Amino acid sequence: RKEVEQDPGPFNVPEGATVAFNCTYSNSASQSFFWYRQDCRKEPKLLMSVYSSGNEDGRFTAQLNRASQYISLLIRDSKLSDSATYLCAVNRWNNAGNMLTFGGGTRLMVKP
Amino acid sequence: NAGVTQTPKFQVLKTGQSMTLQCAQDMNHEYMSWYRQDPGMGLRLIHYSVGAGITDQGEVPNGYNVSRSTTEDFPLRLLSAAPSQTSVYFCASSTLAGSDNEQFFGPGTRLTVL
Numbered sequence: 001r002k003e004v005e006q007d008p009g010p011f012n013v014p015e016g017a018t019v020a021f022n023c024t025y026s027n028s029a030s031q032s033f034f035w036y037r038q039d040c041r042k043e044p045k046l047l048m049s050v051y052s053s054g055n056e057d058g059r060f061t062a063q064l065n066r067a068s069q070y071i072s073l074l075i076r077d078s079k080l081s082d083s084a085t086y087l088c089a090v091n092r093w094n095n096a097g098n099m100l101t102f103g104g105g106t107r108l109m110v111k112p
Numbered sequence: 113n114a115g116v117t118q119t120p121k122f123q124v125l126k127t128g129q130s131m132t133l134q135c136a137q138d139m140n141h142e143y144m145s146w147y148r149q150d151p152g153m154g155l156r157l158i159h160y161s162v163g164a165g166i167t168d169q170g171e172v173p174n175g176y177n178v179s180r181s182t183t184e185d186f187p188l189r190l191l192s193a194a195p196s197q198t199s200v201y202f203c204a205s206s207t208l209a210g211s212d213n214e215q216f217f218g219p220g221t222r223l224t225v226l
Contacts (some may be wrong), residue, residue, distance in 0.1 A: 043219050043220055098206075102154040
């Protein structure tokens with residue numbers, strides 16, 4: 001079983017729709033959590049960090065459920081420009097350093 | 113600032129050849145890492161470094177070597193290329209290992225091994 005799992009999609013939604021992605025992680029020692037966005041043939045870029053209290057950035061809301069070990073991302077009022085692959089990532093740190101582990105990514109396609 | 117730079121952008125190798133993928137950052141980040149990305153597999157950590165002179169293995173280190181002689185540079189060496197190493201390679205850097213800090217990625221190197 002992969003340490004971080006995501007539904008690969010693709011999620012095909014019309015403009016203006018609300019879409020939600022989930023991500024599960026298996027290592028309870030994971031300490032910090034992120035959503036990255038990756039455009040086709042480009043490098044990943046940080047979308048937002050994820051906190052237990054939930055956090056919002058404009059149309060994007062991220063949530064962490066430590067008890068169930070999953071992370072979610074909600075996108076409201078989808079735009080064509082939101083089309084991309086969304087990667088969740090979990091971070092563990094020990095004396096040797098960081099271990100940032102990514103899920104396989106969820107592809108979103110927003111249609112006119 | 114250029115951020116994280118990687119060279120080359122594209123490379124084709126024959127099985128058994130060796131090469132070095134270059135990575136440099138100008139943000140004075142302590143932490144640097146190498147990932148490979150294959151379809152449907154997400155990014156997998158190859159090696160990482162928490163500072164000059166310190167490196168450690170990630171999830172998929174076999175067939176790769178790294179060194180960190182300076183804060184800025186973190187080259188990845190393929191000792192004897194195999195078709196299974198065909199992938200997109202990303203280098204990343206961030207401040208302080210163990211912190212909740214953003215990782216900045218380079219633009220990637222697309223490697224094909226024939």
